[in-house]
Amino acid sequence: MHALHIGIAGAGLAGRCLAWRLLRAGHRVTLLDSRRRDALDTAAMVAAAMLSPLAELAVSDALVFALGQRSMELWPQWIAELHASDPQADAQPVYFRQQGTLVVAHGPDQSSMDHFTRLLQHKLPASHREQVQPLDAVGLATLEPALAGRFHSGLHLQGEGQLANDQWMEALAQALDRLGVVWYEEVVVHGLEAQRIRGKGGSGELDIAVDLVVDARGVGSKPLLSRLRGVRGEVLRVECKGVTLQRPVRLMHPRYQLYVAPRPHHQFVVGATELESEDTGDITLRSMLELGSALYSLHPAFGEARVLRLSAALRPALDNDQPACLLQDGIWHLNGLYRHGYLCAPALVESLMQKIGEAHA
Ligand SMILES: Cc1cc2nc3c(=O)[nH]c(=O)nc-3n(C[C@H](O)[C@H](O)[C@H](O)COP(=O)(O)OP(=O)(O)OC[C@H]3O[C@@H](n4cnc5c(N)ncnc54)[C@H](O)[C@@H]3O)c2cc1C
Numbered sequence: 001m002h003a004l005h006i007g008i009a010g011a012g013l014a015g016r017c018l019a020w021r022l023l024r025a026g027h028r029v030t031l032l033d034s035r036r037r038d039a040l041d042t043a044a045m046v047a048a049a050m051l052s053p054l055a056e057l058a059v060s061d062a063l064v065f066a067l068g069q070r071s072m073e074l075w076p077q078w079i080a081e082l083h084a085s086d087p088q089a090d091a092q093p094v095y096f097r098q099q100g101t102l103v104v105a106h107g108p109d110q111s112s113m114d115h116f117t118r119l120l121q122h123k124l125p126a127s128h129r130e131q132v133q134p135l136d137a138v139g140l141a142t143l144e145p146a147l148a149g150r151f152h153s154g155l156h157l158q159g160e161g162q163l164a165n166d167q168w169m170e171a172l173a174q175a176l177d178r179l180g181v182v183w184y185e186e187v188v189v190h191g192l193e194a195q196r197i198r199g200k201g202g203s204g205e206l207d208i209a210v211d212l213v214v215d216a217r218g219v220g221s222k223p224l225l226s227r228l229r230g231v232r233g234e235v236l237r238v239e240c241k242g243v244t245l246q247r248p249v250r251l252m253h254p255r256y257q258l259y260v261a262p263r264p265h266h267q268f269v270v271g272a273t274e275l276e277s278e279d280t281g282d283i284t285l286r287s288m289l290e291l292g293s294a295l296y297s298l299h300p301a302f303g304e305a306r307v308l309r310l311s312a313a314l315r316p317a318l319d320n321d322q323p324a325c326l327l328q329d330g331i332w333h334l335n336g337l338y339r340h341g342y343l344c345a346p347a348l349v350e351s352l353m354q355k356i357g358e359a360h361a
Helices: 013-024 053-057 061-084 107-123 125-129 137-145 165-178 285-298 300-304 338-359
Strands: 003-010 029-034 101-105 132-136 153-157 161-163 182-184 187-194 196-201 204-209 212-215 229-239 249-252 257-263 267-271 306-316 324-326 331-335
Touching: 003 013, 003 196, 013 029, 013 165, 013 331, 013 338, 029 196, 029 204, 053 061, 053 101, 053 107, 053 338, 061 161, 061 165, 061 338, 101 107, 101 137, 107 132, 107 153, 107 249, 125 132, 132 137, 132 257, 137 153, 165 257, 187 212, 229 285, 229 338, 249 285, 257 285, 285 300, 306 338, 324 338, 331 338
Parallel strands: 003 029, 003 212, 029 182, 101 249, 212 331
Antiparallel strands: 101 153, 132 153, 187 196, 196 204, 229 267, 229 306, 249 257, 257 267, 324 331
């Protein structure tokens, strides 16, 4: 494929990852976003960024599982490539771990755990079932000493991973600059055509001619993708020096599933609510209490955790809750990443790059 000038609307998770791969492949990229690059209120920045192909299969389907499996191969490669290309990389490598996920339930909620286990065994391809390892109290304490004596049993979902999304998004922004991206921040895109992007920012109207356009505005693409909806998610970020976890822990509960994803410097991301609502307002008291009390029930030392941030954002979802990269009216769309954006992004970007390559061979 010859070098193209590609305009991308949206510099969130999808837009930023795609821009990076396109620039590395030798294309020119112009990126436009209505927010500043360090804005904290996008889905990309609010997410827990757990990479959970197995656990997510309980609430998704074979497509998401396949994209997730491919992405689990690509993530370590991507992170190594990003790191290798950054002269300052040693200063702050992107935090990435692939030590599996622990799933636990309190005694009265064991039926939720049993249901989850059966669902996984039913939906998982036979070749992956051995990745679901039952644990007794001793096995659980060996994996996560902090939880010793707190649960009688659990599951270890082997091969699952996690990423520090804030570090990833920042490192990508720096890589894009090094590769020569043209990035318009705080420009609201309001017009997309096959070879044209129009937007409005502080310095007035922009009208940019490109060879092809990709719309990656998440929920902001609603005017063009009518099947798109926003699904509200809220998370809590805490710092707690009294607890050390090696891997994300999911706590089964009949009303909500809590997860606690450890981050560097004793920080934890606790999430997430999932509400069929496009309310972009601050986290509610009810959600805060539910997340906080479930966290406290995981380990009482969390009672002394310092609350660093409470955040909410909309996950962009299509009717079938599947991600999509498709060409519609001459415009490429990368959207519908829903609750699996980090899980699926590398494989989706790879697929879109291939489709674009075939269309412009
Ligand atoms: C609470 C929560 C927890 C999550 N946890 C996980 C998880 O553990 N694992 C996982 O895999 N996924 C998770 N996700 C999902 C993941 O964050 C999303 O799937 C992903 O961020 C979607 O990427 P996106 O680029 O489509 O949208 P976004 O990341 O939201 O980016 C869209 C970008 O488009 C810009 N934009 C919008 N409208 C316009 C406009 N008109 N003009 C210009 N720019 C515009 C926005 O400013 C934004 O920068 C979670 C999401 C949430 C909310």
